[in-house]
Amino acid sequence: MGRAAGKWLALLPAVMLAATLAGCTSIGVQRVGIDRTDYTRQLRQSDKEQLLANIVALRHGDAPMFLEVSSVISQYSRESTGELQAAIAPAVDNDAGAIGGSVVLRESPTVTYTPLTGERFSRSMLAPLTPAVVLATMEAGWASDLLFPLAVRSINGVGNGSSAPLFEQRADPDFAAVVAALRRLQRTQALAIRVRQKEETFQALARVRPALDPQELADITFLSERLGIERGAGELRVVFSTYPHDRGELAIATRSMFEILMELAQGVEMPGSPPPASALVRIRSGAQAPAGAHVAVRSGDSWFWIDGHDESSKRMFLLTQVMMSIADTGGGSGSPLVTIPAG
Structure with a gap:
């Protein structure tokens, strides 16, 4: 076998690697499990925080405002480049050849928010x-x-x-x-x-x-x-x-859900006004939320949270989330649609 042919054989694995990088393996297949878990976790946490923020707002005399995530579209693109250089003449061993390549994966998420207003607010919150x-x-x-x-x-x-x-x-x-x-x-x-x-x-x-x-x-x-x-x-x-x-x-x-949220708002700790003993939920407040909080939000200069060990408050908060979902009669826009192209 000639020296030039041997050098080409030495470059063969690198050439195969470049072909693989430029191949057509589906991104969606690799990302579905990761994306579903990540988006589900974040949407769940965001819903909890929004509900708690509205309960705290009602305690301060502000109107509730719900901004729903109606769709999440996560679009991926893959760009790959490859380069191969080889010298046939047996001049210098270091000039036998070179190979390089790169793959860039880009994500372009699009999140659609829908405010709960008008007739749908009336049906979901006031009825x-x-x-x-x-x-x-x-x-x-x-x-x-x-x-x-x-x-x-x-x-x-x-x-x-x-x-x-x-x-x-x-x-x-x-x-x-x-x-x-x-x-x-x-x-x-x-x-x-x-x-x-x-x-x-x-x-x-x-x-x-x-x-x-x-x-x-x-x-x-x-x-x-x-x-x-x-x-x-x-x-x-x-x-x-x-x-x-x-x-x-x-x-x-x-x-109504408005009455329920107003009732829960009476359990928010306020300076000089502790919640009544009959409060359905206990929402604590302080300069900083503890690390083990079930859910926490910042309002003004204070943090408000439900303690991670307060099982009674956690159950009541969960039931309120369930009631919110049931009360939402707005049709198909009631639950987030997560779209992840798998092609």
Whole structure:
């Protein structure tokens, strides 16, 4: 084998490397897993921070403002270059040849934001949640003693309390007892909630199990007497109202998301005004948020956060996020669309 041919063979691996760099391996295949994880994590964190910021703003007397991420388009481009130089004449060994190349990967993300305003703001924030939505959440397993104090104004005229100045009212002495009885019956599945679609509306029905133990029987008796429900009526019709029309109805008056956020805002720590003992969530404040905060935002010169070890506040905050998603009736723009070209 001649000397020139040997030098060409020595350059063969480098030539193959250059061809690989300039190849057509799909960027999308390599990026999908990374992008989905990164965007999901960031969107989740951003939603938490925006919700907390609006709760803090309401506590300071400012109007809520939600800016939704309606789409995320992440576009990639790859530019590759290669260069090969070779000398055939056996002049000097160092002049046998040279190879070089480069690959540049560029990302051009486009994020679309949609402010929650107008009719959609009215539907999502000012309209009361439907009883079917609240009971469907209960049917899905959410504890009634967490759900009802947050989302319900009254059950058959038994009123929930509110410490928000715009909606302030004293709680009925039996409201907590009614919710506790519902929770015990929910835990033992003695009270079944069923939500079904009827034409273009949803109908919620409640049914009591025939065979009851002594505690369940005591709870059913208490609820029947306090709520004015007829025993043995079979399924109860659930309606949106303060008071039932007859003893076969369960009338539930629900809060709007604006009311819910106002209620949570009463749990924000303010100088000289500690949150009431009945606050549904505890939002701490200080010059700097701790490292282990569940979520933290800066407002003015202070930081506000939910403690990472405050399980009660974290559960209530999570439930509020769920209620926000359910209350959003704006159609397809309600959830972010993440588009990542995979070609």
